[in-house]
Amino acid sequence: MRRNAGVVMEQASPRPASHWQEMLDALCALGGAAQNIAPGKGAFGRGLVAVNPAEPVLLRIPQNLLVPVNDIECTDGRIGIAPSSTVGESERRFFEAYEETFSWGAGGRSESSVLVGSLDRLPAQVRELLIADFGFGDVLEGDIASRALTQFLRSRAAFWRQGFVIAPVLELANRSPEGLRYERGTHLQIQGYVRNEILIRYGNEDACSTFFRFGIAERQPAAFSLSMNLRCDAGEIVIRRNFNDAVMHGRERVPRTHGHGRALELSYLMLGHGKSPRMARGIFRTLMGEAGMNDADETFDQIVRINILKFVNLLKSLEPYEGEMIAKLRKMARYQLEAMTWCVGSRQLSAAARQ
Amino acid sequence: MTGFSENASAAEHATAIAEWESMLDAFRALGGEANNVLPRHGPWGRGLVSKDPAKPFVLRIPANLFFRVHDIEFARDAIRIGDAARVARNERNFFEQYQEKYSWGGGGKGEAERLVSMFDALPAGLRAILCADFAMQDLLEGDHAERTQRWFLKSRAINWQGGRGLVPLLDLANRGGDGFSWSSDQPGFIAIEGHAADEIRLNLGANDSVGVFRRFGIAVARPHAFSLPMTTKIGTGELAIERNLSAKAERGGFDVPEVRYVSGRIVLSQLMLGNASFPRAPRGIFDTLMRESGATGAADSFDRVLQLNRRKFLDLLEALEPLQGELIATLRSVAHFQLEALAHCVGTRAL
Numbered sequence: 150m151r152r153n154a155g156v157v158m159e160q161a162s163p164r165p166a167s168h169w170q171e172m173l174d175a176l177c178a179l180g181g182a183a184q185n186i187a188p189g190k191g192a193f194g195r196g197l198v199a200v201n202p203a204e205p206v207l208l209r210i211p212q213n214l215l216v217p218v219n220d221i222e223c224t225d226g227r228i229g230i231a232p233s234s235t236v237g238e239s240e241r242r243f244f245e246a247y248e249e250t251f252s253w254g255a256g257g258r259s260e261s262s263v264l265v266g267s268l269d270r271l272p273a274q275v276r277e278l279l280i281a282d283f284g285f286g287d288v289l290e291g292d293i294a295s296r297a298l299t300q301f302l303r304s305r306a307a308f309w310r311q312g313f314v315i316a317p318v319l320e321l322a323n324r325s326p327e328g329l330r331y332e333r334g335t336h337l338q339i340q341g342y343v344r345n346e347i348l349i350r351y352g353n354e355d356a357c358s359t360f361f362r363f364g365i366a367e368r369q370p371a372a373f374s375l376s377m378n379l380r381c382d383a384g385e386i387v388i389r390r391n392f393n394d395a396v397m398h399g400r401e402r403v404p405r406t407h408g409h410g411r412a413l414e415l416s417y418l419m420l421g422h423g424k425s426p427r428m429a430r431g432i433f434r435t436l437m438g439e440a441g442m443n444d445a446d447e448t449f450d451q452i453v454r455i456n457i458l459k460f461v462n463l464l465k466s467l468e469p470y471e472g473e474m475i476a477k478l479r480k481m482a483r484y485q486l487e488a489m490t491w492c493v494g495s496r497q498l499s500a501a502a503r504q
Numbered sequence: 505m506t507g508f509s510e511n512a513s514a515a516e517h518a519t520a521i522a523e524w525e526s527m528l529d530a531f532r533a534l535g536g537e538a539n540n541v542l543p544r545h546g547p548w549g550r551g552l553v554s555k556d557p558a559k560p561f562v563l564r565i566p567a568n569l570f571f572r573v574h575d576i577e578f579a580r581d582a583i584r585i586g587d588a589a590r591v592a593r594n595e596r597n598f599f600e601q602y603q604e605k606y607s608w609g610g611g612g613k614g615e616a617e618r619l620v621s622m623f624d625a626l627p628a629g630l631r632a633i634l635c636a637d638f639a640m641q642d643l644l645e646g647d648h649a650e651r652t653q654r655w656f657l658k659s660r661a662i663n664w665q666g667g668r669g670l671v672p673l674l675d676l677a678n679r680g681g682d683g684f685s686w687s688s689d690q691p692g693f694i695a696i697e698g699h700a701a702d703e704i705r706l707n708l709g710a711n712d713s714v715g716v717f718r719r720f721g722i723a724v725a726r727p728h729a730f731s732l733p734m735t736t737k738i739g740t741g742e743l744a745i746e747r748n749l750s751a752k753a754e755r756g757g758f759d760v761p762e763v764r765y766v767s768g769r770i771v772l773s774q775l776m777l778g779n780a781s782f783p784r785a786p787r788g789i790f791d792t793l794m795r796e797s798g799a800t801g802a803a804d805s806f807d808r809v810l811q812l813n814r815r816k817f818l819d820l821l822e823a824l825e826p827l828q829g830e831l832i833a834t835l836r837s838v839a840h841f842q843l844e845a846l847a848h849c850v851g852t853r854a855l
Contacts, residue, residue, distance in 0.1 A: 426811075447784075447851030454783070457847035464821070465840050468833070479825065483818055486843065490814040494804040 168250060175243050176318060180211035180336070183318065188251065191346025193323035195256060199343050206329075206347055208319055209338035213240050215314040218306050223298045228253040247317045253301060261301040264364040265293055267474045275478070278466050282459045283357065284376060284390070304363050308352060308393040309337055322349045324363065326370075353392035353402075353417070356484035366480035370423040372488035374452050375459060381451055383437070383444040384411035388452065391416040399499030403432050406440060413440045420453055421489040427496035435498040453489065460486050508543050527605065530598055531672060535566035537695075541704065543606060543676055550611050551678040552704040561704060564695040565671050568595050572669040573661050578653045583608040602672050608656060616656040619721050620648060622831040630823050637816045639733060639747070640718065659720050662686065663750065664694060674706070679720050683707035710749045710759070713841035723837035727780040729845035732816060735769075736808050738794065739801035742769035745809065749774050756855040758782070760789050763797060770797050777810050778848040788853035810849060817843050 173183045184207040189198030199206050213236075220234035228248040230241050248254060268276070268289055279285035287299050305320035306313035316337050322328075328348030329339040339349060351359070355372045359365060379386045387408075394416035395402040405416040415436065419429045430449055437445035460482045467479050507520020521542075528538050540561040544553045554561045575589035583603045585596045603609060623631070623643045634640040642654055660675040661668045671694055674686065683705035684696045696706070708716050712729045716722060735744045744766070751773035752759045762773040772793070776786045787806055794802035817839045824836050 444851075450783075450850040454847045454850055458844060461840055461844045461847070465837075468836060468840075476825070483821055483825075487815070487818050490811045490818070493807040493811055 172247055172251065173318075176210075176214070176247075179214055179240060179243055181214060181318075182207055182209035182338075184208075186318070186347065188321065189346070191323065191348075193325075193346070193348075195321070196323040197318075197321050197347040198345055199347060202343060202345055205340060205342050207338065207340040208347075209336050209340075210316040210319050211336045212309075213237060214244065215307075215309050215316055215337060216240075216244055218302045218313045218315060221298075221302060221315065223294065226258070226294075228298070244315075244317055251318075252305075252321060257301050257305075258297060261297040261304070262293070264288075265296045265300055267364075269293070270472075271474060271478075272470055275463075275466055275470070275475075278463060282375065282463070283361075285361065288361075300364075303361075307331060307337060309333065319349070322347050324349055324351050326351050353395070355488060356481050358390065358392070360477065360481040364477070366477045366484060368484045369488060370491075371419055372421045372456075372485050372491075374418040374420050374456055377452070377455060379448070379452060379455070381444070381448050383442045383448045384413065386448060386452070387412075387414040388418045389414070389416050398432075398435070401428070401432065401498055403436065403498070406436050409440050410442070413437065413442055418452065420456060421491035423488060423491045426491045426493040429492045430495040431498055434495055453492065456489060457486060460489075509545050523605070527602060531569070531602075534569055534595060534598055536569060536672070537562055537564035538673060541673065543610075549615070549678065550676065552673070552676050553702065554700045554704060557699070557701055560697060560699050562695070562697040563673055563704075564690070564693050564697075565674060567665070567692045568592065569598070569672055570664055570667075570669045570694065571595075571599050571671075572667045573657050574667075576657065576670065578649075581609075581613075583653075599670075599672065603670075607660070607670075607672075607675055612656055612660070613652065616652045616659070617648075619643075619831075620651045620655060622829070624648065625829075626831065627827065630827070633820060633823050637732065637820070638714065638718075643718075655721075662694075664688075677704055677706045679708050679716070679722065679724075680705035681708055681724055681726065712845060713838050715747075715749065717834070717838045721834075723834045723841060725841045726845055727848070728776055729778040729813075729842050729848075731775040731777050731809050731813055734809065734812060736805060736812065737801075738770065738799045738805040741799060743799075743805060743809075744769055744771045745775045746771065746773050755789070755792070758785055758789060758855065760793065760855070763793055765797075770794075770799060775809065777813055778846040780845065780848040783848045783850035784853035786849045787851070788855055791852055792855045810846065814843060814846055817846075 169188060176183060185200050185204050186206055186208055187198055187200050189196065191198060216230060216236055217234070220231050220236060222229055222231050227245070229245050230236050236244070265288055268285070271279070276289050280289055288296050302315065305315055307316050307319065319337065319339065322339070323346065325348035328350040329341045329343065330350050332338050332340065339347070351369075353371070353373070354362070355369045356367060357375070358373070359367050359369060373390060373392065374388045376390050377388050379388070394405045396405050397403075404418060407414040413436070419432060422428050430446070433449045434445045437448065463482045464479060467475050507516040507523070512520065524542065531538060540555045540559050541563055542553055542555045544551065571585060571591065572589075575585050575591060577584060577586045582600070584600050585591045591599070620643065626634070631644050635644055642658070643651060657670070661670055662674065674694065674696070677683075684698055685707050686694050686696045689695045696704070708724060708726065711719060711726065713724060713726045714732070715730070716724050716726065730747060730749065731745045733745060733747050735742060737743065751762045753762060754760070761775055764771040776789060779785050790806045791802050794805070821836060821839050824832050824839070
């Protein structure tokens with residue numbers, strides 16, 4: 150045990166290879182599949198590696214082992230599944246043992262606690278701003294243990310059907326924009342060749358959400374609007390940050406919308422994209438037009454302005470301070486502003502019917 | 505000037521007041537008017553204050569005390585009027601004595617030297633960015649003494665009657681967004697007057713945050729932002745943007761850039777990109793001028809100019825990130841203020 154600024158740090162207990170194999174055997178017995186996969190350390194720290202990089206990896210987690218995040222609770226420092234959950238008894242036992250041995254109990258809790266502790270040590274003014282303007286309330290307010298759990302689950306959750314789940318073993322893999330894609334069918338899986346570490350591709354993320362989920366500052370090609378409720382000449386626009394709640398519009402993924410006429414709710418809104426700079430305004434124009442709302446360009450500009458001012462204000466509020474977390478926040482704000490600059494012109498989305 | 509500092513003894517202060525009054529007598533003898541003004545260290549450093557803040561102050565300077573920059577030269581440590589300049593002997597003597605006591609010799613040189621030295625101490629990569637993207641060569645390239653002199657003149661001169669020049673007393677005033685505007689209330693005079701609760705400051709003119717920094721070396725939030733100089737595409741043609749804020753015309757109550765056509769490309773003397781008070785104006789002005797120029801693709805071109813400007817300030821912030829120091833903090837603030845002003849571009853309007 151060692152202490153770090155008030156946060157208890159556990160040494161990850163050594164896990165013999167036999168435990169890992171036993172766990173994989175149990176996973177397979179419950180309908181999963183795992184080939185060529187082992188725990189290991191890569192460029193991003195603890196994660197998963199290919200046993201033999203010359204061979205493809207496969208990891209399949211069946212639906213019965215995908216545990217809804219909302220069903221997970223922490224009792225006496227151990228992760229468990231709430232009694233009210235519909236998860237089966239065998240799956241429940243597997244999940245709890247797996248979490249204690251390989252994930253939450255094997256360093257996951259410490260990592261999340263350290264991150265939450267670092268956020269707690271931010272100056273009060275910065276914390277207030279992060280809560281008010283960036284929706285960081287659930288990692289900055291309340292009991293530190295439950296915040297650590299929230300942070301842990303958020304950083305490892307995968308989107309499955311209508312909500313977020315924890316997929317045992319799969320959740321150990323680190324994330325990268327260049328990683329393997331999730332394959333979603335009757336189960337959640339990844340497969341393919343990797344150089345060494347098994348990385349999973351981000352879904353729709355921007356620099357702000359990457360920081361929020363993983364506590365890292367990383368450039369992303371896209372920037373999405375902060376959540377807001379905007380009353381403007383066009384009417385009322387509600388923007389959320391549910392990046393997974395998308396529909397196809399022709400060949401493009403666009404946010405799901407609700408409302409028509411004087412009110413429109415968007416599940417998220419892209420403001421800039423380094424690879425498709427005409428996309429952001431094009432999507433908004435199209436959705437506003439389909440919702441029968443006017444002044445799309447001016448409304449879009451207003452949303453961009455609000456976003457820019459919030460991130461610049463964050464930069465200004467960080468200015469008097471130094472420290473690792475301060476530097477990360479500065480970097481995150483710059484990356485988000487940078488991605489937002491990639492909004493040049495507009496393009497017409499194909500007129501294909503929305504699915 | 506030490507007699508006006510906060511640490512001056514009563515005797516030093518009394519002597520300083522007597523010398524100041526004597527200088528004002530000479531100033532008045534040459535046609536100037538100065539009531540209720542005193543040099544003093546204020547929150548912004550050396551500056552001018554009202555002797556009695558409850559009463560109005562007046563400063564009125566005649567044309568014969570407007571000393572054109574091109575007539576001014578530096579000889580060793582002194583500032584003087586060149587022999588060839590058509591400036592009368594009394595004015596010439598007054599200028600040199602005043603400058604030696606209160607302005608160049610009274611701390612102005614030291615301040616300018618300090619700023620130039622801070623620029624010299626910046627890492628090479630950052631200096632290169634400031635030259636390439638922000639046209640700050642005049643602060644970064646060339647002989648240290650010449651840059652100091654150039655900065656002193658640049659930061660204190662004003663434009664009047666088609667020329668730039670130093671104006672005694674006025675050149676002591678600091679700048680601020682809420683500062684006084686000078687005017688020519690009587691033909692042949694430059695004047696400022698009013699009530700100053702704390703410091704008598706001059707306004708910042710049309711400058712945006714980056715312009716204020718380049719002229720006065722300070723970081724101040726401004727409601728508007730102009731583009732950095734650049735060349736970009738517009739439709740199938742080329743668009744060049746300059747940063748000459750005094751080259752402008754008036755349309756529908758707005759200052760608009762002068763438009764020229766040089767070697768087949770459109771040249772704008774300046775381009776406003778954001779304005780907190782009139783957020784529809786920047787794109788509206790650009791749309792109007794490009795339509796009148798017969799150019800196509802104005803919307804994309806404006807977006808591109810805006811994008812390049814934002815990127816340059818974000819790149820500057822990235823270059824500043826690992827560094828610390830007074831000038832670094834000032835440059836960061838300038839970038840924040842400029843990004844803030846650039847955000848105020850919402851919609852468009854017809855002029």
